[in-house]
Amino acid sequence: NAGVTQTPKFRILKIGQSMTLQCAQDMNHNYMYWYRQDPGMGLKLIYYSVGAGITDKGEVPNGYNVSRSTTEYFPLRLELAAPSQTSVYFCASRWGSRGGQETQYFGPGTRLLVL
Amino acid sequence: GENVEQHPSTLSVQEGDSAVIKCTYSDSASNYFPWYKQELGKGPQLIIDIRSNVGEKKDQRIAVTLNKTAKHFSLHITETQPEDSAVYFCAATDRGSTLGRLYFGRGTQLTVWP
Numbered sequence: 001n002a003g004v005t006q007t008p009k010f011r012i013l014k015i016g017q018s019m020t021l022q023c024a025q026d027m028n029h030n031y032m033y034w035y036r037q038d039p040g041m042g043l044k045l046i047y048y049s050v051g052a053g054i055t056d057k058g059e060v061p062n063g064y065n066v067s068r069s070t071t072e073y074f075p076l077r078l079e080l081a082a083p084s085q086t087s088v089y090f091c092a093s094r095w096g097s098r099g100g101q102e103t104q105y106f107g108p109g110t111r112l113l114v115l
Numbered sequence: 116g117e118n119v120e121q122h123p124s125t126l127s128v129q130e131g132d133s134a135v136i137k138c139t140y141s142d143s144a145s146n147y148f149p150w151y152k153q154e155l156g157k158g159p160q161l162i163i164d165i166r167s168n169v170g171e172k173k174d175q176r177i178a179v180t181l182n183k184t185a186k187h188f189s190l191h192i193t194e195t196q197p198e199d200s201a202v203y204f205c206a207a208t209d210r211g212s213t214l215g216r217l218y219f220g221r222g223t224q225l226t227v228w229p
Binding site for chain 2: 004033040041045048058059090094096102103105106107108109
C-alpha cells in the first residue's frame, strides 16, 4: 500500500490564482481530512469527509473547497489564493465508525507559498 | 470545542538522557490521546496512543501517562538517540464522536545532541 499520497510537494502561487491540492489513499478508509500547519502551531482542520459524497467544514474552511466523489480521492481547492494561505497542507485518512479505529494516517504534505 | 496545550515548545537533551513532553486538555469527553512524531519534510506519524481507561502505556523506550482527573497526559522517551530528534505533537479526541477529529497541541521540537 502507498498509504496517503499528496501532490504537488511544493507550489508557489501568485495572489488571486487558484489551484487544487490532490490527495489519494489506497487503504479504503471512509474518513478523510485536510489540515493546515502553520509555524509554531498545531494542525488546524480545514475540511473533512466521512465518506464519498459527504463533506463538511472544519475550523478554518474559509477560502477552500473540497469534493469527495470517490472513496480514494479528496482534493482541496483554493480559489483566489491569498498570502494568509501560505502553509503546509496535510491530508489524512482513517477507517472508523463511532468508537472505532482512531489512528489517522497522514500524507507527506504540500508546501504552499502565496506571493 | 477541545483545547490542547503542549509544553515545552522546544526541548534539547543529551543523547542517553530522558525527555518528557506534557499536554493538558479541556474537554472531559476526550478519551483517546495519540502522540505523533513529525520528521523534517514529512507528515506526522503515530508513535503511541492511550485510551482513557488506562493510566500508562509503554512501547520500548516510549511511554505515555494519563491523569484523567487533572486532564493531563505526558510522553516519556528514555535513552534518547539522535534519531529521536523531531517535532512531537500530542492530540485528543472523543472516540464516541462521529467526526473523530483530532485536536492537536502546538508541537515540541526535540533535539537530541550526540
